[in-house]
Amino acid sequence: MPELPEVETIVRDLRPLLRGRRILTASLSHDDVLRGVSRRALLRGLAGARVRDLSRRAKHAILETDNRRLVVQPGMTGSLMVLDSPLTPEQRSYAVLRATLDDGRVLVYRDVRRLGTLLWLDAAGWDAYTGTIGPEPLEPAFTPKTLHTILQGSRAAVKKVLMDQGAVAGVGNIYANEALFAARIDPSKPASAVSAGSARLLHRELIRILQAAIRSKGTTVRDYRTGTGRKGAFQFELLVYEREGEPCVRCGTTLAGTHAIDARITVFCHRCQT
Numbered sequence: 001m002p003e004l005p006e007v008e009t010i011v012r013d014l015r016p017l018l019r020g021r022r023i024l025t026a027s028l029s030h031d032d033v034l035r036g037v038s039r040r041a042l043l044r045g046l047a048g049a050r051v052r053d054l055s056r057r058a059k060h061a062i063l064e065t066d067n068r069r070l071v072v073q074p075g076m077t078g079s080l081m082v083l084d085s086p087l088t089p090e091q092r093s094y095a096v097l098r099a100t101l102d103d104g105r106v107l108v109y110r111d112v113r114r115l116g117t118l119l120w121l122d123a124a125g126w127d128a129y130t131g132t133i134g135p136e137p138l139e140p141a142f143t144p145k146t147l148h149t150i151l152q153g154s155r156a157a158v159k160k161v162l163m164d165q166g167a168v169a170g171v172g173n174i175y176a177n178e179a180l181f182a183a184r185i186d187p188s189k190p191a192s193a194v195s196a197g198s199a200r201l202l203h204r205e206l207i208r209i210l211q212a213a214i215r216s217k218g219t220t221v222r223d224y225r226t227g228t229g230r231k232g233a234f235q236f237e238l239l240v241y242e243r244e245g246e247p248c249v250r251c252g253t254t255l256a257g258t259h260a261i262d263a264r265i266t267v268f269c270h271r272c273q274t
C-alpha cells in the first residue's frame, strides 16, 4: 500500500494539472469502492465542480472541490493519474473513476483489485475523518515531544504504534521498519518503554527517511507508480525492508524477519536494535 512519501509524490505530480480545473463529467465502473456515498450522489457532485487543490492527509490523496472533498484511499493496486483523452483500451481497463476536465484531460482512479476506497465528504464529514488521524510527521507541530507522548500512551510494540494511523499519520510497514533500524530500536519493544532520548532519535530518523523517500519519488517494490507513471527509486536506499537474510549494513549480522509483531513482515538487526 502506498505510504506517505508515495502519496505525497503523486499529489505533487498531479497538483499542477488539477488546480483550478473544472470537472465536466464523471463516471464510475464499480460501486464497491464507495464508502458513505452513493454512485449517483458522487457523480452528480463531481460534475461541474471546480478543483481547488489536490493535497494529502496520511496515506490518502484529497481532491478539494468548491464544497466537498474526494478522499482517495488507494489500496495495494490503486493509483491516481491524469491522462490525455481519449484513453487507450489499456488505460480504460481497471479505470474505476474517470473525471473529464475542462482542458480535455481525464483524472483517473485506477485499481486492479479494487481494494481502495473513495469518500465524498462535506465539511462535517471531513472534520470527523481527519479527527481520527494522528499528526502529520512532516508538519512543524510534530515535535520529538509529540512523538514521545504518543509512545508513552501505549504498551503495544513501538512498530505497531508507529503504523497506527490514529497515532501518527502516513507511516506504514516500509518506513516503520526503516526508521526503527535507523534509530536502533527493537521493533517489538513496548512503545511506553522507549526513552525520551530514543524517541528523539526516532523522530529525527523518521522525518529524515520520509523526506529522503519523497526526494526519490517513493518506493516501488511492486505496483506503486508516481503521478507520471514512473517507478520510484527509494527501494535502492532501503536498509532493512525486503532485505531479510542479507547482512546488516552497520554490523554485518544477518537481518532477521518476523511476522510476530503484526501481520506484516518486520525486518531488523538483532545486534543493532536492542
Ligand SMILES: [Zn+2]
Pocket: 248, 249, 250, 251, 252, 253, 269, 270, 271, 272, 273
Ligand atoms: Zn546490525
